[in-house]
Amino acid sequence: MEAGKFAVQDPAKRAMVLTALFIAQEQFGYLSPQAIARVAERLNMAPEDVYETATFYSMFRFKPVGRHVIQVCEGLSCHLAGGAERLVEYLQRTLGIGPGETTLDGMFTLQTVQCLASCGTSPTMRIDDTLYESLTTDKVDMILQALRGEG
């Protein structure tokens, strides 16, 4: 088969796929089949190729998440600081969900991650784009309350 047959695909456009997926995830909250199809259409790619790329990376979501995504660090420093296990356990009890699950009111999704690159202020968690450091259970209560208060 001739080598030039993939020439119709625009390499510069394809290179945008990760950026486009991040934008789509921000807009739709997760990568639904519709979101994938839209990215594929804009970049002139096959939807299967976009999906293949997206599933290769761990930071893309394919199911709806709550309004706020809580990522608790389980990395070595947070673990040694005594936070990780206790924090995850506390959040599970408070929210009534396990890691990977979303509260029934659609407010919070709980996730565990490996490192949030803030070992000096462990234990840490990230909610959406905000990093929370040197956590205690009291602090967690306050943070959750504030987020609930926002509506």
Next chain:
Amino acid sequence: MTNVRVTIDGQEVLVPAGSTVLEAARLAGIKISTLCDHPAIEPIGACRVCLVEIEKQRVLQPACTFPVSEGMVVHTNSERVQESRRFVLQLLFSERNHFCMFCQMSGSCELQSLAYENGLDHWEFDRAFTKFSVDASRKYFAMDHNRCILCRRCIRACDELVGNGTLGLKNRGANTIIIADLDVPFGESSCVSCGTCLQICPTGALMDRASAYMGAKNEITRVKSRCMACSVGCGVELVVRDNRVIRVEGDWEAAPNKGLLCEIGRFHPLHEERHRLRKPLVRREGILVEATWEEALRAAAQGLKAAGQEVCTVASGFVTNEEAAALQALPGAKALMGSAPVAGDGSCLGVLDEADVYIMVNTDLAKDHQVAGFAIKRSVRHRGARLVVLSDQPTKMDDWAIARWTLAEADRAVRLAAEAQMPAIIYTPEGAALAETLAAQLPRAKRVALAPLGNALGLAQAGISQGFDGQKAAAYVVVAGEAPAMPAPLASALDKADFVVAQASYREPWDQVADVLLPMPTTFEKSGTMVNTEGHAYALSAAVKVTLPSVQEMAAQLGSLL
């Protein structure tokens, strides 16, 4: 084209510049083990089995993708290469379930053969594998991800050859699996069940339901023949064991299909649900009862004579040239079980891989002549060709088309194709008149006329060239073969006829109308020739021996009685 000189295992060969090391080795007659590579698809260097040592290269390089250069020196079987090949095989075997003794591909598996060739009697690594569920949602074959080596042959075949693009991957590393569309069950996906992925899979990951565990490589024979289900006339390899066809595969070396087949050619014969007809049946007091061949022929002659001189013989597309010639022994008119074929401009189906604009006129290549449709799909996907569908009804090709316009809007297609380098107009008799009008306005256009029945052109050459559009004869002889259904004009004519003799491979639907029903060998069971829509004569070889009387015997004996 310029040539370059390379030395492979001490042997100097002159190969075209741009060849890969693997291609050069093949020219030199040197075998390099491969696994993910397949001649019909683009190499991707995924499996690392074909790694070879190239002098002045720091590390081993995959032969399937590495281009040759002047003065290159290659060692395909050095100690280092052998060691690396065994290492790669060990890695492949240690991930997922490759316990050959339980696998239906054992004995025909490319991974297993490589292990034997390379003396791999064990593997040193722990068996670390995730268990995946088996997807058996497809009618004709199942997917066991646990036996998949992620060579991506199926994905490439679906994309590059069939142009369907159903298959893809998800996840990464050890969790990577093959998926359909955006991860839906295969049976609910956009898959068209052509089975190309099944045929190209090197391991037991894709399992044919009809032939699973029915015979390994050394227990089967392969017979090259032709599919008569439509006029593309695809080359097939019939996989036979114990005088039975267990699987149909596309013949990679045969034009025009080059290994591809469609659902109808590959799977329908082995999933036939109609009753096979092996003994003649004669209608007595309204009921079909078994009879001997002689009794049946006498009853047929009697009935036809009683109906008068007006006999019409109708032949289906499953009738070979030789059978058609023999039908001249029968008196009366002869007709085709469908429309008469129309002539194109002699363009071969190869045009479909060159054209830049396609106008598909009043037909659906995703239903009939599917393998021709695959050529259009892959051209749309990979060559930037454009398809226009002219049809008043939706077609299954619409997703590949830039537009579907009604027959009345044909002018729009002309305007679009006017600037094309090589427009191709594809049609069957139903769209012939419009296609001619379009062609008259497009001087550069190629006209690809597809014959309506498998061997329509062969039958026409044998003098059976009239389409059947409701001729009224008092009696009919229908030579049906495996024809799946009666076209409407024939059904109403047979309904009104005084007497009907049918020779067919299956009871249905002929048992509804026939007064005498005679058995007929299927395409697998007869030798002969057919002429495909391009006018090429192709040979059929009997893969299975049967004792059923042939059409030739029927025609000669019935002819002499009349």
